[in-house]
Amino acid sequence: MNSPLLFTVLLCLILFSYWFGIQRSLKVAGGAEHKKDLTCLPEQFGLLTAMVCGLPALITLLIFNSTEQFVIEQLLTTTLPTSIQSLSSIDLGLYLNNIRSLASSETTQTLLVSINNNSNLALLEQFKAALTLQELNQQALWLKTGLVLVIACVSVIMLVKKFSLTFQARQKSETIIRALLVASSAIAILTTVGIIISVLFESIRFFKSVPVTDFMFGTQWSPQTAMRTDQVAGSGAFGAIPLFAGTMLITFIAMLLAVPVGLMIAIYLSQYASARLRAFAKPMLEVLAGIPTVVYGFFAALTVAPVIRNVGESFGLSVASESALAAGLVMGTMIIPFVSSLSEDAISAVPNALKEASLGMGATKSETVVKVLIPAALPGIVGAILLAVSRAIGETMIVVMAAGMAANLTANPLDSVTTVTVQIVTLLTGDQEFDSPKTLAAFALGLMLFITTLGLNVLALKVVRKYREQYD
Amino acid sequence: MTNSINNLKENSKENTDMGNTTISTTLSTTEKVALSLKKRHQKEKLFKRIGLFAVIFGFMLVVVLIGDITSKALPAFHQHWVKVDVNYKSAWLNIDDSSALNLKKANYRSVLKKSLYQMFPTASGKKLSRKDKRQLSKLFSTNAEFTLKDTLIASPEHFNKQINVWVRLDDDVDSYLKEGFSSGEAGLRLSQQQAQWVAQLNTEQRIESRFNISFFTASDSREPELAGIKGALTGTLLTMFVTLLLSFPLGVAGALYLEEFAPKNRWTDLIEININNLAAVPSIVFGLLGLAVIINLFGLPRSAPLVGGIVLTLMTLPTIIIASRAAIKAVPPSIREAALGLGASKMQVTFSHVLPQAMPGIITGAIIGIAQALGETAPLLMIGMVAFIVDVPTSIVDSATVLPVQIFLWADSPERAFLAKTSAAILVLLSLLLVINVTATMLRSKFEKK
Numbered sequence: 001m002n003s004p005l006l007f008t009v010l011l012c013l014i015l016f017s018y019w020f021g022i023q024r025s026l027k028v029a030g031g032a033e034h035k036k037d038l039t040c041l042p043e044q045f046g047l048l049t050a051m052v053c054g055l056p057a058l059i060t061l062l063i064f065n066s067t068e069q070f071v072i073e074q075l076l077t078t079t080l081p082t083s084i085q086s087l088s089s090i091d092l093g094l095y096l097n098n099i100r101s102l103a104s105s106e107t108t109q110t111l112l113v114s115i116n117n118n119s120n121l122a123l124l125e126q127f128k129a130a131l132t133l134q135e136l137n138q139q140a141l142w143l144k145t146g147l148v149l150v151i152a153c154v155s156v157i158m159l160v161k162k163f164s165l166t167f168q169a170r171q172k173s174e175t176i177i178r179a180l181l182v183a184s185s186a187i188a189i190l191t192t193v194g195i196i197i198s199v200l201f202e203s204i205r206f207f208k209s210v211p212v213t214d215f216m217f218g219t220q221w222s223p224q225t226a227m228r229t230d231q232v233a234g235s236g237a238f239g240a241i242p243l244f245a246g247t248m249l250i251t252f253i254a255m256l257l258a259v260p261v262g263l264m265i266a267i268y269l270s271q272y273a274s275a276r277l278r279a280f281a282k283p284m285l286e287v288l289a290g291i292p293t294v295v296y297g298f299f300a301a302l303t304v305a306p307v308i309r310n311v312g313e314s315f316g317l318s319v320a321s322e323s324a325l326a327a328g329l330v331m332g333t334m335i336i337p338f339v340s341s342l343s344e345d346a347i348s349a350v351p352n353a354l355k356e357a358s359l360g361m362g363a364t365k366s367e368t369v370v371k372v373l374i375p376a377a378l379p380g381i382v383g384a385i386l387l388a389v390s391r392a393i394g395e396t397m398i399v400v401m402a403a404g405m406a407a408n409l410t411a412n413p414l415d416s417v418t419t420v421t422v423q424i425v426t427l428l429t430g431d432q433e434f435d436s437p438k439t440l441a442a443f444a445l446g447l448m449l450f451i452t453t454l455g456l457n458v459l460a461l462k463v464v465r466k467y468r469e470q471y472d
Numbered sequence: 473m474t475n476s477i478n479n480l481k482e483n484s485k486e487n488t489d490m491g492n493t494t495i496s497t498t499l500s501t502t503e504k505v506a507l508s509l510k511k512r513h514q515k516e517k518l519f520k521r522i523g524l525f526a527v528i529f530g531f532m533l534v535v536v537l538i539g540d541i542t543s544k545a546l547p548a549f550h551q552h553w554v555k556v557d558v559n560y561k562s563a564w565l566n567i568d569d570s571s572a573l574n575l576k577k578a579n580y581r582s583v584l585k586k587s588l589y590q591m592f593p594t595a596s597g598k599k600l601s602r603k604d605k606r607q608l609s610k611l612f613s614t615n616a617e618f619t620l621k622d623t624l625i626a627s628p629e630h631f632n633k634q635i636n637v638w639v640r641l642d643d644d645v646d647s648y649l650k651e652g653f654s655s656g657e658a659g660l661r662l663s664q665q666q667a668q669w670v671a672q673l674n675t676e677q678r679i680e681s682r683f684n685i686s687f688f689t690a691s692d693s694r695e696p697e698l699a700g701i702k703g704a705l706t707g708t709l710l711t712m713f714v715t716l717l718l719s720f721p722l723g724v725a726g727a728l729y730l731e732e733f734a735p736k737n738r739w740t741d742l743i744e745i746n747i748n749n750l751a752a753v754p755s756i757v758f759g760l761l762g763l764a765v766i767i768n769l770f771g772l773p774r775s776a777p778l779v780g781g782i783v784l785t786l787m788t789l790p791t792i793i794i795a796s797r798a799a800i801k802a803v804p805p806s807i808r809e810a811a812l813g814l815g816a817s818k819m820q821v822t823f824s825h826v827l828p829q830a831m832p833g834i835i836t837g838a839i840i841g842i843a844q845a846l847g848e849t850a851p852l853l854m855i856g857m858v859a860f861i862v863d864v865p866t867s868i869v870d871s872a873t874v875l876p877v878q879i880f881l882w883a884d885s886p887e888r889a890f891l892a893k894t895s896a897a898i899l900v901l902l903s904l905l906l907v908i909n910v911t912a913t914m915l916r917s918k919f920e921k922k
Contacts, residue, residue, distance in 0.1 A: 007538075032828065040860075051706050066770045068773045069572070070771070085897060101904075113797050126704060158699070168669055170817065173707075173818040174817060174818075178733065178819070180725060180730075181725045181728055181729035182729055184721075184722045184723075184725035184726040184729065185725070185726035185729040185730055185734070185743050185788065185793075186743065187722060187726065187786075188726065188743055188746040188747045188750055188793070189742065189743060189746050190790065191746075191750055191761070191786045191789070192746050192749070194761050194765050195753070195757055195758070195760070195761045197765075198760060198761050198763075198764030198765050199757070199760055199761075201763070201764075202764060216607075226523070260526075261530065263524045264522055264525075264526035264527075265523070265525045265526045265527050265530055267523055268525065268526060268527050269526060270778070270843075271523075272520055272524075273524055273527070277527075277850070281527055281530070281531075284530070284531055285530055287534055287536075288530065288533060288534055290843065290847075290909065291537070291847070291902070292797060292846075292847025292848070292849070292876055292901060292905070293847070293849065293874045294847070294859060294877075294880050294883075294903070295537075295898050295902070296537075296850040296880070297880070297883070298541075298879065298883045298894060298895075298898060299537055299541065301883065302544075302891065303540050318885060333533050334538075335528075336530060336533070340530075351622060356895065362505065362510055363922075364513065364515070365516060365519075365520075366516045366517040366520070366657060367512070367513060367515075367516075367518070368518075387752065390752060390754075391752075394753070394754020394755070394756065394757070395754070396754070396755065396756045396849075396850035397850055397876075397880065399851075400850075400880075401880065401883060401884075413689030421754070421756055421850070424756060424854075425756070425850065425853055425854075426759070428760075428763065428853075429853055429856075430852055431860050435910075442760070443764070446756070446760045449754055449756070449757060450753065450757050453753060453754055453757075454749060454753070457748075457749055457752040458749070461748070461887055
């Protein structure tokens with residue numbers, strides 16, 4: 001039985017055990033007319049039975065599925081001839097891949113035929129190994145099916161035996177549900193741990209081949225050249241400074257557009273606009289916020305960049321076709337609603353008394369905004385800007401589509417620059433072996449990205465919290 | 473008020489009238505204020521105008537963005553077809569009779585080519601040169617021979633007869649016509665000779681523009697005139713299915729625990745900080761997690777909607793949890809207390825009273841999360857959903873791509889016709905998002921009325 005079928009059977013079993021639990025509890029009570037004698041409702045007995053049937057079996061299935069491949073591979077490796085077992089891990093992986101594709105593409109019949117008809121020793125070994133793999137897979141499947149079904153049935157039987165008039169079915173099922181709730185909320189922690197582990201471990205492996213200082217302070221980035229063997233691998237090629245500089249340049253351009261516009265929109269909508277304009281403008285800005293970044297990327301690469309290029313050339317400037325300016329401006333557009341909604345929250349959180357006092361003293365609205373509201377809301381606005389910067393740094397699609405690939409160390413917005421996220425995508429898309437410094441470099445960049453954005457977020461939250469303490 | 477200001481103004485006028493150099497020292501504060509009023513009001517006006525300008529600028533960006541993409545997308549929804557006089561000669565087909573088996577293996581390419589050579593005798597009556605032949609067949613879609621095949625198989629009585637068959641033009645010709653070239657001048661990627669042929673076809677009224685249905689029914693292709701979004705759309709649906717199936721129950725369960733059960737301790741604080749931080753982690757980092765842990769460690773298949781769904785679940789979970797918590801928090805405590813007072817257990821209160829009350833808010837939050845996941849591209853690039861996939865995926869472990877990634881792939885293609893295709897795919901994506909958001913709003917208002 002394959003996994004989807006097994007899963008379906010298990011679901012049926014769970015439904016059945018719900019019904020079974022109800023029936024058994026009624027039997028314990030001595031018929032439906034005596035069900036009041038039970039401490040809990042029959043449905044609660046049913047629920048408990050269903051959970052006891054399903055949970056252990058599902059967990060087994062999950063564990064089995066995630067470890068299956070590894071165990072089978074180990075078993076297969078022990079059956080291979082020693083000459084192959086002693087291969088390096090990369091070659092062995094390739095060999096196992098061959099066998100795997102053989103085993104999945106050929107039927108047992110054709111494998112047997114080819115074993116009988118083949119005289120090439122190396123190929124023969126492969127066919128035999130593929131056959132072993134198929135057998136192992138078959139055995140694993142049977143084992144899995146049997147194990148899951150037996151666990152499901154046995155746990156139900158064990159539970160049902162314990163049923164009595166005073167059996168606390170509800171309390172027991174509530175304990176289980178509570179555990180499930182705790183587990184769901186802990187997924188957030190697991191995700192963070194997963195991110196840290198995946199990014200950190202690969203980065204450590206990367207830093208074994210390229211020193212941290214070279215990575216952090218090197219000014220030369222060309223991961224392609226380091227792929228060639230016998231070169232001074234990565235001694236100067238993995239310097240991430242141009243990437244950091246490019247990211248900063250594009251982020252700076254984006255902020256230059258997003259912060260003033262976003263802030264002015266927030267001020268106008270919260271202080272001047274009529275209710276009708278607000279009702280119209282807010283959803284309009286939400287549209288801007290809801291557009292997928294790949295759409296912005298397309299817009300930047302195919303509309304904004306050519307326009308900037310043409311305008312620049314009419315002034316006699318040389319503009320790269322993938323200029324930082326185009327990517328930055330479009331990224332700024334994307335961030336405008338983000339800045340405006342967060343700053344509007346911050347502005348409207350300022351106690352009304354401050355505003356009214358200022359107006360009462362005869363200040364104009366703009367003076368009130370500039371001299372009272374903004375200073376009072378400043379921590380919130382700064383928090384908003386920090387969050388916006390963190391978004392701009394982590395933004396991927398716009399820069400992948402509109403910024404360049406070449407790592408230029410420049411501050412000229414008309415030049416082409418590359419960013420951290422662009423390089424992560426470039427290094428990891430397509431088929432690469434997982435162990436080369438080139439792919440591992442992507443994880444080191446990911447680590448930098450994670451640390452930077454995390455730091456900015458923590459900082460932003462701290463700034464905002466401090467502000468709250470002042471007025472609440 | 474205005475009166476007093478006027479008085480002040482008059483006063484200050486009088487002061488100035490006195491015309492001595494000590495004005496500034498003799499002016500009282502109120503008089504100074506009155507003097508500066510005009511300037512201040514101008515500043516106020518300017519400030520207000522800047523604000524209005526910023527809002528209008530925001531509108532303009534929306535209009536320009538949507539307008540630009542829509543105008544670029546329109547050409548993709550129709551496509552030029554051409555009527556070809558096809559002669560299903562048995563010699564050209566290289567078969568003897570029209571039995572079903574023969575029709576399947578017949579040589580339709582030669583039928584197409586020879587029919588075309590007949591349609592375009594050169595002016596001097598000479599045979600077409602080899603270069604001309606190549607150029608001529610380039611005018612038609614690579615799919616044309618299959619159209620001929622399907623036509624003949626559908627009605628075998630045309631065997632050995634000459635009939636008219638409509639086939640697709642190549643994307644270069646299609647773009648050429650859409651750009652408004654018609655009088656036979658060389659343009660775009662068409663040579664003078666090719667352009668003349670096209671002009672000839674046009675004057676013979678053999679070219680027709682039709683609604684491009686295959687954009688919705690075909691999968692990705694290297695040939696722009698054949699490429700469609702069905703595969704990507706199916707991939708998106710499968711991925712969203714996985715995402716919804718995982719993120720909704722997990723998000724609601726997590727939010728319920730944090731709001732209703734969690735004691736105030738370090739563990740809960742840790743979870744909360746984590747959720748808030750995860751909401752702001754760049755999406756590409758989730759892609760790295762998916763690549764390193766889900767694919768390389770757990771060995772799930774690359775490019776599969778299952779993996780995409782898991783990654784997007786992890787990414788949207790914080791959004792859903794935060795929205796659900798807000799909805800749960802908004803349930804009035806009186807409801808909980810009434811239920812508790814009647815002897816319900818904490819769990820019963822939560823699942824039978826709090827959860828139904830909070831459902832509209834939770835559903836809205838989940839839909840926002842799904843809308844976010846629907847437009848996400850970067851993490852899916854990391855887990856290999858960026859491959860060129862022609863088949864429509866049928867299960868969550870098949871190789872697949874999703875609509876945003878398809879947009880990314882097409883945007884990278886050099887062919888001119890893909891520009892319109894990309895814009896059209898964007899329009900489809902945006903309409904999907906619109907439908908989802910409108911549904912969310914409607915659901916919310918419907919529940920709120922109850």
